Amino acid sequence: xxxxxxxxxxxxxxxxxxxxxxxxxxxxxxxxxxxxxxxxxxxxxxxxxxxxxxxxxxxxxxxxxxxxxxxxxxxxxxxxxxxxxxxxxxxxxxxxxxxxxxxxxxxxxxxxxxxxxxxxxxxxxxxxxxxxxxxxxxxxxxxxxxxxxxxxxxxxxxxxxxxxxxxxxxxxxxxxxxxxxxxxxxxxxxxxxxxxxxxxxxxxxxxxxxxxxxxxxxxxxxxxxxxxxxxxxxxxxxxxxxxxxxxxxxxxxxxxxxxxxxxxxxxxxxxxxxxx
Amino acid sequence: xxxxxxxxxxxxxxxxxxxxxxxxxxxxxxxxxxxxxxxxxxxxxxxxxxxxxxxxxxxxxxxxxxxxxxxxxxxxxxxxxxxxxxxxxxxxxxxxxxxxxxxxxxxxxxxxxxxxxxxxxxxxxxxxxxxxxxxxxxxxxxxxxxxxxxxxxxxxxxxxxxxxxxxxxxxxxxxxxxxxxxxxxxxxxxxxxxxxxxxxxxxxxxxxxxxxxxxxxxxxxxxxxxxxxxxxxxxxxxxxxxxxxxxxxxxxxxxxxxxxxxxxxxxxxxxxxxxx
Numbered sequence: 001x002x003x004x005x006x007x008x009x010x011x012x013x014x015x016x017x018x019x020x021x022x023x024x025x026x027x028x029x030x031x032x033x034x035x036x037x038x039x040x041x042x043x044x045x046x047x048x049x050x051x052x053x054x055x056x057x058x059x060x061x062x063x064x065x066x067x068x069x070x071x072x073x074x075x076x077x078x079x080x081x082x083x084x085x086x087x088x089x090x091x092x093x094x095x096x097x098x099x100x101x102x103x104x105x106x107x108x109x110x111x112x113x114x115x116x117x118x119x120x121x122x123x124x125x126x127x128x129x130x131x132x133x134x135x136x137x138x139x140x141x142x143x144x145x146x147x148x149x150x151x152x153x154x155x156x157x158x159x160x161x162x163x164x165x166x167x168x169x170x171x172x173x174x175x176x177x178x179x180x181x182x183x184x185x186x187x188x189x190x191x192x193x194x195x196x197x198x199x200x201x202x203x204x205x206x207x208x209x210x211x212x213x214x215x216x217x218x219x220x221x222x223x224x225x226x227x228x229x230x231x232x233x234x235x236x237x238x239x240x241x242x243x244x245x246x247x248x249x250x251x252x253x254x255x256x257x258x259x260x261x262x263x264x265x266x267x268x269x270x271x272x273x274x275x276x
Numbered sequence: 277x278x279x280x281x282x283x284x285x286x287x288x289x290x291x292x293x294x295x296x297x298x299x300x301x302x303x304x305x306x307x308x309x310x311x312x313x314x315x316x317x318x319x320x321x322x323x324x325x326x327x328x329x330x331x332x333x334x335x336x337x338x339x340x341x342x343x344x345x346x347x348x349x350x351x352x353x354x355x356x357x358x359x360x361x362x363x364x365x366x367x368x369x370x371x372x373x374x375x376x377x378x379x380x381x382x383x384x385x386x387x388x389x390x391x392x393x394x395x396x397x398x399x400x401x402x403x404x405x406x407x408x409x410x411x412x413x414x415x416x417x418x419x420x421x422x423x424x425x426x427x428x429x430x431x432x433x434x435x436x437x438x439x440x441x442x443x444x445x446x447x448x449x450x451x452x453x454x455x456x457x458x459x460x461x462x463x464x465x466x467x468x469x470x471x472x473x474x475x476x477x478x479x480x481x482x483x484x485x486x487x488x489x490x491x492x493x494x495x496x497x498x499x500x501x502x503x504x505x506x507x508x509x510x511x512x513x514x515x516x517x518x519x520x521x522x523x524x525x526x527x528x529x530x531x532x533x534x535x536x537x538x539x540x541x542x543x544x545x546x547x548x549x550x551x552x
Contacts, residue, residue: 036393064386106382106385106386106402109382109402110340110382123401124402125399125401125402126382126385126400126401126402202496202498204491204494204495204496205487205488205491207487207497207500208484208487208488208490208491211481211483211484211487212481212484212488214484215480215481215484218480219480220478220480221483221502222478223502224483224500224501224502225500225501225502226497226499226500226501
């Protein structure tokens with residue numbers, strides 16, 4: 001039986017690209033038009049895995065997505081880095097001067113903001129998905145409106161690329177995570193990275209002490225992000241990613257962190273994709 | 277002579293609120309319709325100070341704004357925390373069912389996303405400023421379009437509030453910073469917080485060592501954020517905020533960090549507004 005993979009967006013979106021790269025072509029897609037819908041699909045057993053963008057080099061961490069993973073106790077089972085390429089596309093036989101409105105996902109609009117400075121007449125409109133706009137332009141034969149989407153979307157929906165590679169930063173890698181509802185049962189030899197969340201009191205040196213433990217246990221920090229906890233002044237939550245060579249060292253660190261932090265949660269243990 | 281304060285947005289915006297709270301009413305406003313324009317105003321001497329939103333509890337850090345401060349070598353001279361209240365407003369004598377489009381700043385749309393789930397017929401459109409949309413609705417007498425903005429904006433532009441306090445998280449504090457071009461000359465007794473940026477090689481324990489130094493010098497960490505440096509794989513930049521009681525301890529820490537980190541930059545030293 002084919003696996004069902006929930007993606008944010010439709011066929012031709014960047015999430016679809018990640019699904020293909022990670023799981024191959026032999027999958028069923030569950031196309032979700034928001035990250036909330038994506039999580040809903042996963043929690044209600046409508047898919048085996050869900051793919052979610054988690055951070056990129058321009059906007060940093062997508063904090064609301066961290067909150068979704070945390071609140072629903074979802075597990076991270078893997079990661080994938082994709083270089084994002086944004087192309088401006090519209091119905092054939094139009095020039096960029098004919099375009100008055102560009103609709104796309106907020107993150108795509110943000111990542112192409114510099115490009116549109118030279119076209120002040122173009123209105124930027126948020127939509128739920130990059131590829132869904134391309135589809136809508138074809139279905140409704142919308143003139144004067146352009147989408148920002150992938151080359152695949154242009155091909156799928158018979159649009160013409162007006163300008164290619166319009167993203168501000170040309171090496172715009174986005175990190176996606178592969179999510180599942182149940183705790184993954186990856187073999188220990190497949191695991192060399194972990195995502196953690198913990199809380200600390202606002203006491204001088206509390207984070208330094210934790211990082212010392214990690215360092216002593218030979219964990220490498222690849223990401224750290226503090227977030228104030230809204231309901232609890234002077235308490236902070238930290239999202240931390242670590243890589244390691246020995247799983248034994250990792251479990252040793254975790255057993256110490258469980259004592260030294262509050263509400264320690266392992267969001268997932270998986271294979272580091274950056275080295276593979 | 278009145279001071280000129282550059283704000284993102286126009287009269288009635290949240291940046292305007294911060295300008296009033298921080299500098300009082302006796303100021304001249306330079307209304308900028310983007311953060312880029314705000315920085316341009318500051319760099320070209322069109323204002324004495326600029327006010328910029330830097331982080332909030334939903335979206336986390338506004339990473340592109342950190343990049344603007346860093347790239348232009350601007351100085352942080354102070355900070356201000358504002359609880360953001362978003363209200364939905366339109367021309368009088370309309371109900372929420374008459375509304376087909378809501379235009380606002382991307383951050384305001386994000387912060388009210390939950391509210392609009394119950395109104396799928398409403399299209400969310402990005403605009404440059406919360407208050408500017410309210411102004412446009414009045415000037416052009418636009419029916420069917422609503423703004424998300426402050427109560428002040430509703431009063432200024434004669435709009436009716438259709439629904440109040442529509443932000444998802446009710447205690448939605450946003451941190452603003454006061455920026456200036458020249459290095460501030462705050463008295464030492466006025467300084468108990470600093471914003472730093474530094475780079476570290478991806479070597480195990482490198483961040484722990486730095487935090488140990490900070491802790492030994494009695495600095496309290498209030499924010500930490502790692503960012504990969506795009507052009508340099510395996511090198512990380514860190515944005516860190518610290519508070520302290522003794523300025524002498526702070527300068528001691530800085531002199532050690534200058535040796536132990538790469539490209540240490542003090543983005544600003546100022547008065548911690550959270551305690552005052």
